[in-house]
Amino acid sequence: MARANVLLVDDEAPFVEALTRRLSKRELDITAAHDGTQALEKLEKSRMFEVVILDVKMPGMDGIETLRQIKTAHPLIEVIMLTGHATVESAIEGMKLGAFDYLMKPCDIDELVAKVEQAAARKQAQEEKITLARIKEIAARRD
């Protein structure tokens, strides 16, 4: 089984292709989307995604807006931002909106993989917490 299920969102097709190959080789399950709308559709269709790698600068709906909508619809999914240039402001804004972390493009592949794994781990931990809370609730209800 893959180490994590990842949705990669970037408008630059060749970049997405190359990165998909590389990440797949590192045992990540990659699905590609080329803009924000497509990404939201894919997230809607499938519940398997754990981590989204999201380019900040995209035509149409930009990364920050996409992030906002992802977080509203799927609060548990972790998002790693990729920025063409690291502006402290957009990074801070992304963090405020609940992004897991941000990386500058082009990024070191190992760093990216590590971040994805951390994000997936966190998501799993969160989900476990919720499951536990549910179990407790159900258990409590029985009393």
Added chain:
Amino acid sequence: MMAAKSYKARKRYWTLLIVGVSIAPLLLMSGVILYEFRHSDREKVTAHLEELVGKHKQAIDSFLNVKLGEIRVLARTFDYDELSDESFLRERLSVMQQEESPVMVDLGVVNAEGTQVAYAGPFRLARVDYSDADWFQQAMHQEYFISDVFRGLRGLPHFIVAVRSLRGEQPWILRATIDFAAFNKLVEDIRIGRTGSAFILNREGSIQTEARNDLDLENGPYMDLLRDEESRGDEIYFLEGTDPSGIRNIYAAAYLKKVDWLLVYQQHAAEAFSSFRNALNLALVILSVACLASVVAAFLLARKMVSCLAESDEQKQIMNQQIVETGKLAAIGELAAGIAHEINNPVATMVEEAGWMEDLLEDEEFQDTKQLEEFQRSLKQIRSQGGRCKQITHKLLSFARKTDARIQEVNLYDLIDEMVALSAQRAKYSNVEIVTTLQRGLPTLHASVSEMQQIFLNLINNAIDAMEKKGGKIHISIKTETRSLVIRVADTGPGIPEANLERVFDPFFTTKPVGKGTGLGLSICYGIIAKMGGKIDVRSAIDVGTTFRIELPLPEQETVARTPIEARMLEEA
């Protein structure tokens, strides 16, 4: 310079303007005052002369009147026969000479035929025939007669007072000669100053008294004074004219009552109006001094104004240059940002593809390939060069990006603390010590936090880079000066060669080894500071160090740190 000519013209214009404005009223006022003064002085002098001439006219009139009266009394009291007796006549003369001053020289009785029948006096004039004499002809037709001065038989200037009486049908004449010297005295008394004198003219314009020798009766304007009998009045005539020697004179004249003579007073105009002349001279001296002073003042003032103008023009030009430079930087920035953005994506893809090839090389089937290491080295090189591109594009983007330009109250103490902390790690590796000297009570700065961070980070990083090999000290100081905040970042590094000093703020200018610097750090600082209305300059000495000095304008009212509520209220206001 082209402007030099226009400055010169302006200087001339201002000089003339100031001179005109200051001198014109001066001249006008002086002119009016002098004119008025001249007028009143003239009136005064005229009035004085009028009185003088009037008085003397009276005196001469009454003198002649008295003499005439005496002769008349004599002619009425005694008849022709009594007076024809020479011894009686002599007696009468001596009586008259005793009673009066001896102005009457002689007495004579002339009959109708013009023969002097009796004579008393110092000359031998008995039995002289006057029938052809002018005075006799005229005396026979009038009750009394005063003759002009003439030499007559005795060869001395004299004049005659004659009274005509009748013996039966026959007229006879009693005549007396008036002492010329005594008569002269009356007129000679009128003397004023050096040039003022009086004399008497008869109706033909010949002189009747002893006159100054320089009197030129032929050419003077005397004939103008002699008027027709009809137009004669009792008043005193004034005339101003130039005599043949070119001297301007004033003339005051009056006709005598008893005789057809004109009393003339003459004086050089210059002397008569000397008080005006003195005032005029004084005024001219004062005026010329004042004019000179105002010309000098105008010249100095205009020069000062023009030099001020030139200075401000120069400053304006420098400012324009700075604006152009800043604009140029901004344009370059935008261009660079566009290029950077376009390049970044392909570079990222290239790097990823290279990475993918590396990934593939790790597969077993390639492990035995001869050139495996060469491939790997080459791919690594592609990746690291891609990384270099990334660095450059990121710097370019941050040079031009729209940073968080929101203006906030920046606390300088916090800012510096933060920046020093951020650079501490790098500084430690390079053996650089960072010292700060911050003046107490610095005002908060109205600026963008991220821009201020950028300025300090760039300057500190540059300083650390410069001292990477030998280590050293960075001294950051901030203090307030009048209306400005002065920030200094000084290092003890190797310094910047003079040739490079002018170019350090140019974009893409760098002395760092290829791949280390983008040459944008200081241009970014320059752009930010220029935008804030401040200035940055650099001073450097080889092997001593480099100091960057930033001057930022402070608002007039010193900003004191405000509470958020106050700040909001201010913003809303």
